[in-house]
Amino acid sequence: MSRYIIRRLIAMPLLLLGIVSIAFLLTHFTKGDPLISIIGERQMDNPVVIAAARARWGLDRSLPEQYLIYVGNLLTGDFGTSLRTKQGVGRDLAVRLPATLELVIAAMLLGGGVGITLGVVAARYRDRGADHLARFFALIGSSMPVFWSGLILLFIFSVRLGVLPGPGLLDTRTTGPPFVTGFYTVDSLLAGQLSTLAEAITHLILPACVLGWTVMGIISRQVRANMLDVLHQDYIVAARAKGASEPRVLVNHALRNALIPTLTIIGFSFAYLITGAVLSETIFSWPGVGSYAVDAARNLDYPAIMGVTIVGGTAFLLTNLATDIAYAFVDPRIRFK
Amino acid sequence: MMSNAASDDGDMSLLEVRGLEVTFAGARGRLEAIRGVDLTVQSGETLGLVGESGCGKSVTMLAVMGLLPPTVRIAGSIRFRGQELAGRPQPELAKLRGARIGMIFQDPMTALNPVLTIGAQIAEAIRIHDAAVSARAAAARAVEMLTLVAIPFPERRALQYPHELSGGMRQRAMIAMAMANEPDLLIADEPTTALDVTVQAQIIELLRRLQATHRMGLVLISHDLSIVAGAADRVAIMYAGRIVEQGGVEDIFDRPRHPYTRGLLASLPKIDNQAARLTAIDGAPPSLAARPSGCAFHPRCRHAAEICAARDPELRDVGGVTVACHLAETIDAADAPPPGRLASQPIGTA
Amino acid sequence: MAEAVSALTAFTRPRWLTVPVVVGGVIAVFWIAVALTVQWWPIDNPVLSVGRRLSPPDGAHWLGTDALARDVLSRTLNGARYSLPIALAVIASAVAIGAALGAVGGFLGGLADAVVMRFVDITLSFPVILLAMAVTASLGPSLRNATIAMVIVWWPSYARLMRAQVLAVKEREHVEAAVAAGASAPRVLITHILPLCWSPVLIQATMDFGQVVLLASSLSFIGLGASPPTPEWGQMISEGARNFYQWWIALGPGAAILSVALGFNFLGDGLRDILDPRTQ
Numbered sequence: 001m002s003r004y005i006i007r008r009l010i011a012m013p014l015l016l017l018g019i020v021s022i023a024f025l026l027t028h029f030t031k032g033d034p035l036i037s038i039i040g041e042r043q044m045d046n047p048v049v050i051a052a053a054r055a056r057w058g059l060d061r062s063l064p065e066q067y068l069i070y071v072g073n074l075l076t077g078d079f080g081t082s083l084r085t086k087q088g089v090g091r092d093l094a095v096r097l098p099a100t101l102e103l104v105i106a107a108m109l110l111g112g113g114v115g116i117t118l119g120v121v122a123a124r125y126r127d128r129g130a131d132h133l134a135r136f137f138a139l140i141g142s143s144m145p146v147f148w149s150g151l152i153l154l155f156i157f158s159v160r161l162g163v164l165p166g167p168g169l170l171d172t173r174t175t176g177p178p179f180v181t182g183f184y185t186v187d188s189l190l191a192g193q194l195s196t197l198a199e200a201i202t203h204l205i206l207p208a209c210v211l212g213w214t215v216m217g218i219i220s221r222q223v224r225a226n227m228l229d230v231l232h233q234d235y236i237v238a239a240r241a242k243g244a245s246e247p248r249v250l251v252n253h254a255l256r257n258a259l260i261p262t263l264t265i266i267g268f269s270f271a272y273l274i275t276g277a278v279l280s281e282t283i284f285s286w287p288g289v290g291s292y293a294v295d296a297a298r299n300l301d302y303p304a305i306m307g308v309t310i311v312g313g314t315a316f317l318l319t320n321l322a323t324d325i326a327y328a329f330v331d332p333r334i335r336f337k
Numbered sequence: 338m339m340s341n342a343a344s345d346d347g348d349m350s351l352l353e354v355r356g357l358e359v360t361f362a363g364a365r366g367r368l369e370a371i372r373g374v375d376l377t378v379q380s381g382e383t384l385g386l387v388g389e390s391g392c393g394k395s396v397t398m399l400a401v402m403g404l405l406p407p408t409v410r411i412a413g414s415i416r417f418r419g420q421e422l423a424g425r426p427q428p429e430l431a432k433l434r435g436a437r438i439g440m441i442f443q444d445p446m447t448a449l450n451p452v453l454t455i456g457a458q459i460a461e462a463i464r465i466h467d468a469a470v471s472a473r474a475a476a477a478r479a480v481e482m483l484t485l486v487a488i489p490f491p492e493r494r495a496l497q498y499p500h501e502l503s504g505g506m507r508q509r510a511m512i513a514m515a516m517a518n519e520p521d522l523l524i525a526d527e528p529t530t531a532l533d534v535t536v537q538a539q540i541i542e543l544l545r546r547l548q549a550t551h552r553m554g555l556v557l558i559s560h561d562l563s564i565v566a567g568a569a570d571r572v573a574i575m576y577a578g579r580i581v582e583q584g585g586v587e588d589i590f591d592r593p594r595h596p597y598t599r600g601l602l603a604s605l606p607k608i609d610n611q612a613a614r615l616t617a618i619d620g621a622p623p624s625l626a627a628r629p630s631g632c633a634f635h636p637r638c639r640h641a642a643e644i645c646a647a648r649d650p651e652l653r654d655v656g657g658v659t660v661a662c663h664l665a666e667t668i669d670a671a672d673a674p675p676p677g678r679l680a681s682q683p684i685g686t687a
Numbered sequence: 688m689a690e691a692v693s694a695l696t697a698f699t700r701p702r703w704l705t706v707p708v709v710v711g712g713v714i715a716v717f718w719i720a721v722a723l724t725v726q727w728w729p730i731d732n733p734v735l736s737v738g739r740r741l742s743p744p745d746g747a748h749w750l751g752t753d754a755l756a757r758d759v760l761s762r763t764l765n766g767a768r769y770s771l772p773i774a775l776a777v778i779a780s781a782v783a784i785g786a787a788l789g790a791v792g793g794f795l796g797g798l799a800d801a802v803v804m805r806f807v808d809i810t811l812s813f814p815v816i817l818l819a820m821a822v823t824a825s826l827g828p829s830l831r832n833a834t835i836a837m838v839i840v841w842w843p844s845y846a847r848l849m850r851a852q853v854l855a856v857k858e859r860e861h862v863e864a865a866v867a868a869g870a871s872a873p874r875v876l877i878t879h880i881l882p883l884c885w886s887p888v889l890i891q892a893t894m895d896f897g898q899v900v901l902l903a904s905s906l907s908f909i910g911l912g913a914s915p916p917t918p919e920w921g922q923m924i925s926e927g928a929r930n931f932y933q934w935w936i937a938l939g940p941g942a943a944i945l946s947v948a949l950g951f952n953f954l955g956d957g958l959r960d961i962l963d964p965r966t967q
Contacts, residue, residue: 015809018809019809019813022810026825027825140945143944144945145905148937149941151927151928151931155934235447237399238440241404241434243434245428275814275815278814278816278817278820283928293820305821306821309821312814316812316814332500333500
């Protein structure tokens with residue numbers, strides 16, 4: 001197991017370097033002049049700004065030197081200055097990260113929980129009504145643009161039915177809890193502000209459901225396939241021969257084995273969730289990295305776009321590594337070799 | 338009503354199967370896997386169930402346990418300690434399985450859950466049937482069971498996973514799991530087939546010891562006659578979904594009557610046999626979909642007569658054993674080769 | 688009579704001809720037909736004002752009108768003229784580039800393979816939308832540049848797929864035989880290996896069609912693809928978001944995207960049943 005992990009850990013920095021290199025190349029391709037990607041077109045007449053940018057990013061040096069300065073800056077957290085907010089992109093991202101994390105985690109739990117259940121149901125009632133229904137429901141989630149499903153469901157539940165609140169982390173007149181983690185749910189719980197907690201949760205439900213729905217497809221498909229493999233195994237018959245009830249067989253024996261290969265899909269689905277966060281946060285007025293990315297795109301805020309891309313790629317890479325390591329731990333056949 | 342007390346009724350068989358029929362609904366029509374099987378097992382007795390792969394031995398026992406998929410149709414009577422099992426709903430059968438009837442499988446590597454420890458799997462068998470047992474108590478009992486099956490360092494083994502044990506130990510662990518609730522009947526489906534020859538004898542010995550001390554009924558399924566010869570009290574020979582001969586082990590082995598049984602015995606290598614080649618039965622067992630008319634064995638039978646192609650023989654009493662062969666008596670009288678030879682084959686160069 | 692018919696059809700109907708496949712086929716044919724012919728349909732002009740602004744669906748305008756008084760239904764149908772050809776272009780290019788690189792890498796092995804796979808790995812390290820965003824922004828927002836960005840983002844998965852296929856087929860006996868008979872390397876690859884590799888790629892391409900339409904609309908939604916007044920679906924949903932209470936504006940384009948994605952997904956499944964009988 002350790003050899004496998006070590007190989008992955010060694011590949012990691014190389015991939016990270018690859019991500020950064022791609023970003024570097026892109027900044028140089030922006031409209032032909034890397035300067036534009038740093039200070040934006042509107043500042044191209046301002047000699048003071050130009051000089052400062054040149055110095056900070058070494059634009060008058062050779063390309064390899066620029067590359068090293070670029071990487072060096074990134075390592076110190078300097079992602080450039082946002083053309084829109086005039087703040088450091090790194091700082092912007094750090095401030096907005098918790099909101100997105102909260103949303104993505106909630107969506108992962110919901111989408112994963114429902115997705116796994118759908119997969120088990122689909123496998124148990126293979127080729128019957130429940131199987132088709134479960135698969136169709138999951139498929140729709142992956143076939144709708146998430147910014148559209150968010151829009152429509154927000155309209156239905158908030159405007160027409162009035163059962164769920166409108167967009168935003170909280171109601172417009174509520175102030176947030178004191179900062180500890182940045183997660184409104186956790187922080188309001190820690191501060192004992194139960195009404196704020198309730199509000200945070202009701203505001204989180206719809207975006208988490210909409211986002212979670214996008215990954216139910218891949219998760220349930222994988223669980224279904226793994227369950228079908230597992231249900232053919234001898235130890236399932238042996239478990240029944242022991243007198244285990246059908247639910248026990250399905251969960252304790254079948255699902256426990258089927259979930260192990262599902263782990264990799266769960267890691268992969270983080271990419272979908274990041275994508276979904278980018279596209280749906282604006283709909284829900286969610287002040288996270290996603291809406292920041294969309295604002296950046298709409299305003300051609302190049303430093304912000306690159307910053308989000310690098311951070312998003314890194315996050316995805318790290319979650320994949322984490323799931324690979326978890327896989328090795330969770331499967332006793334790999335753990336004890 | 339299922340009673341848990343051990344049966345003291347000497348007249349009642351532990352397991353009595355009458356007219357068992359098992360039909361699979363296949364894509365191309367119905368396949369009759371088992372076509373009328375009768376067998377009995379008494380407490381404290383070992384029944385050997387012998388036949389080639391595909392003859393239906395495992396299916397028969399899976400039907401007894403109620404472990405066949407719900408799309409499979411089962412007809413006939415299956416009485417366990419006098420209670421009828423056929424047609425009972427799964428939850429009721431599940432109460433018996435692992436508690437009063439245990440089953441061990443051929444390949445312990447695939448029959449044990451790879452992600453649970455040995456101890457956890459044995460403890461589960463206990464706690465399924467007695468929810469009042471605490472986790473600690475069940476774990477302790479699991480270690481006891483591992484000791485019972487002669488696994489050294491049982492406390493350590495209980496915390497290990499199946500892949501960390503050798504083949505023989507895994508099989509012992511599976512036996513421990515099946516014995517955890519002291520069943521009245523233990524079904525062993527090819528328990529030695531996946532094991533080394535040296536280990537096979539140990540496992541069989543273990544089963545015999547357990548059977549004696551617990552006064553269990555034991556059904557020993559195997560395609561290996563030599564295993565059965567050493568371990569069984571009575572033997573039932575299966576062919577193409579039916580029992581073709583059944584009786585005491587000595588009767589069957591000393592004086593086989595059904596041509597198939599003879600063929601099987603003749604194909605066993607014998608130390609004193611000078612034959613240059615092993616004898617075999619010509620042909621192959623029929624597939625489920627294409628059974629011959631009449632007696633299923635007749636295309637491969639030296640003695641086949643017209644009646645054999647026309648009518649399926651009934652099991653009947655012939656000299657102390659039950660045989661399903663129209664010509665059992667005539668074959669027996671006219672042509673009784675010593676065991677180890679099939680009369681038509683020349684014996685080596687002698 | 689009905690019994691006889693269903694008994695007969697059950698006998699003769701091929702295994703892959705299921706309800707989803709038929710539905711998928713109908714949807715796909717519908718949208719392709721729309722994309723090809725809608726400019727001659729007797730419906731409202733998609734870029735001109737035709738009545739009152741922001742009016743809900745009624746007899747004259749089945750999906751209502753948007754903020755500039757344009758007929759939403761007409762704009763939705765016309766959106767096919769952009770989304771479908773773009774998706775086709777992206778997939779065709781991505782398959783061409785990806786399959787070529789993957790085949791060469793898998794066939795040659797060694798350095799070529801390593802280089803291709805490194806590029807594949809790095810590209811696939813990004814969540815698709817982020818890389819597509821970054822590339823489109825760098826090139827300048829337009830449908831053309833968005834298309835290029837999507838091709839850049841999409842080719843690696845076909846490279847991986849083709850490479851795996853080539854690696855598997857490479858070991859087969861008829862390939863050994865061809866090599867032993869003296870066939871040149873390109874000939875072996877093209878004549879003997881590739882013909883056996885294309886079916887998973889075709890299946891994947893069909894199923895990806897809907898996903899590309901989704902990606903394209905996403906890029907337009909965030910302003911990096913189509914720009915007004917182009918009746919592109921993502922663009923229209925963005926307008927719909929700005930006019931939240933006029934729910935009909937976003938309804939048409941979103942439903943269109945959903946139907947395209949579902950339809951081609953079903954079609955791809957059916958294709959898989961036809962081409963690869965060993966499915967579960």
